[in-house]
Amino acid sequence: MEPSTNVLDLNLLRRSCSSCALNELCLPAGIGGDDLTRLDGTVKDKRTLERGGVLYRDGDPFKALYVVRSGSLKTFVQNEAGDTQILGFHLPGEIIGFDALASNRHASQAEALERSSICELPYAQLQQVTSEVPALHRQLMRVISREVVEEHRHLVMMGRQQAQEQLAIFLKSLADRYERLQRDGAALTLTMSRYDIANYLGLVVETVSRLFSRMEEMGVLEVNRKAVRILRPDLLADLCRNGHPTGSRRNDAG
Template identity: 60%
Template sequence: MTPDPDLDDLRRSCGYSAIHGFHLPAGLSADDLQTLNATARDLLPLDRGQTLFSQGRKFGALYVVRSGSLKTFVEGSEGDMQILGFHLPGDIMGIGGLINEHYPCTAQALERSSVCELRYAQLQEVCAGLPALNHQLIRVISGALVTEQRHLVMMGKQQAQRRLASFIRRMSDRYGRLSRDPLALNLPMSRDDIANYLGLALETVSRLFSKMESDGILSVNRKSVHILRRDLLDKLCGGDIDM
């Protein structure tokens, strides 16, 4: 008789860790988890600046960040770059490739990072037999698209101060969901990356960080940002929906 799969081993596996970001539906058996695990594989760690997938490459998999962080960006015909997002552990990447079967952007590590690959063809087969998981996958994909739309709205309507404040609050909330201190941020991206993402000049971002520090809202030391007055930070964000 074949022994039952070890649930503790499965929970430590790449596949389980990746799918856990989908908020696994209740009632999945050990065999279900083992089937999910078969769709995934750990990739070799990415060093800072290393590319996970490139703009225009044929789509074949989704990726889940296990540790570290990455950024996604698009490059124009004249070599200009626009950063689309920053991705922390648990985030799912590559969703844009579902639209035309090619990745519309490039993903690059901001620091040494580990990533789990979910081969999409196999994931579809698994989801076909597990409707609850398929429903969760659709929800995750829809949520990622909504986040991108909110960022576009922010870029078009918010003033510079509010853009940066909303970005910091969003990072704080994401840290909280990762069980990290939401008031002590160690931002992996550069000031230049933040400025690009927010559609602002680097000088503007530096000036606004300094202003929030002088106002007693933040304490800033290079990439280390401590939120001293969350209430004042929230006030700067107004009633805006988080990015």
């Protein structure tokens, strides 16, 4: 059998899951040997999407799940009038495509926010491997559970009355996900636009821009275009709970 390390994607990255920097995020602890070989065999290809590139569209038949290897994507739905609702933003190590499990057709569209590399896992082969590797099946269930938790968190954010609180929860959640990736959770790069953030939170873009400026004035953040540094995680946590830092002099509504 041809060694998997000879199969290269557009970025000349090695195909083998054992050599991937996301190994610990995607795979259960202790998986190795024959189990890794089986998993490598399910990875159909690694593709590169340029910014704005579409991974799948609403209505496309369900064929595979996808691991974000590098870059980031957004998922969204669009009605007949062209109105868009963003459902989520997806970072390296996260798996997308679960929206098609129920009906065997995707119920959303996935689009790259920047140049991104994707691993494709054909679902039929993945099912066979997970049946042979129980630890991998449990890991997949954990990932699905994490997706459900993220959807619940999104609903909680949308239900908050104070816009400041919504934005704070969004930034705190993003910081937590950065830390899970072993990246600096205090130094965020917002690959999504302010419009995308506003759409995701159910706000208008002017409100989001104003709230970023307000959080800078509070000393919570330092904002330089897409680069956001969290200066006071404690104050950000306060904002997540009640829309303003404890002890701050706030008289205006969020």
